[in-house]
Amino acid sequence: MRRQNTSLNLISSSNPKRQLGTNNQKAEIITTSEDDPISLKDIMAAIQGAPGALESKINSVVTEVALKTADFQNLGARVKEAEGSLKEIKDDSATLKAQVLELKATTASLEAEVEELKGHSHSNNTRITGVPKKTEGPAVNFFVEDLTLKHL
Numbered sequence: 405m406r407r408q409n410t411s412l413n414l415i416s417s418s419n420p421k422r423q424l425g426t427n428n429q430k431a432e433i434i435t436t437s438e439d440d441p442i443s444l445k446d447i448m449a450a451i452q453g454a455p456g457a458l459e460s461k462i463n464s465v466v467t468e469v470a471l472k473t474a475d476f477q478n479l480g481a482r483v484k485e486a487e488g489s490l491k492e493i494k495d496d497s498a499t500l501k502a503q504v505l506e507l508k509a510t511t512a513s514l515e516a517e518v519e520e521l522k523g524h525s526h527s528n529n530t531r532i533t534g535v536p537k538k539t540e541g542p543a544v545n546f547f548v549e550d551l552t553l554k555h556l
Contacts (some may be wrong), residue, residue, distance in 0.1 A: 532551070
């Protein structure tokens with residue numbers, strides 16, 4: 405007798421006829437040959453091998469959870485670092501906004517002064533200061549001419 409394509413699969417099943425053991429382990433026997441059913445020895449070997457396979461799978465799940473936890477903690481640290489950088493950038497931005505407003509006010513003041521100076525430079529009027537009032541007499545032109553000749 406020869407077995408062909410025989411396997412034992414542990415599956416979740418709600419069918420009580422398929423339950424084996426006291427740990428509610430369920431098994432489904434699949435054979436392709438009616439002449440050669442799986443022996444009790446094969447079933448027991450599969451059941452005894454199952455805890456090792458389950459332990460291996462549980463260990464791999466525990467390892468994956470530990471790796472994901474480490475990744476999560478790393479991401480948390482990166483988020484905190486990014487939040488710190490963002491706060492610093494916001495503070496710098498507020499400082500720069502205040503400086504820009506101050507510079508705009510200074511620029512406006514300087515532009516007004518430049519316009520005033522341009523207006524004075526284009527006029528033909530000359531202002532002489534330091535001369536006592538009412539000393540020029542009736543002929544202002546001759547008085548200014550004499551004054552400039554004496555002091556220049």
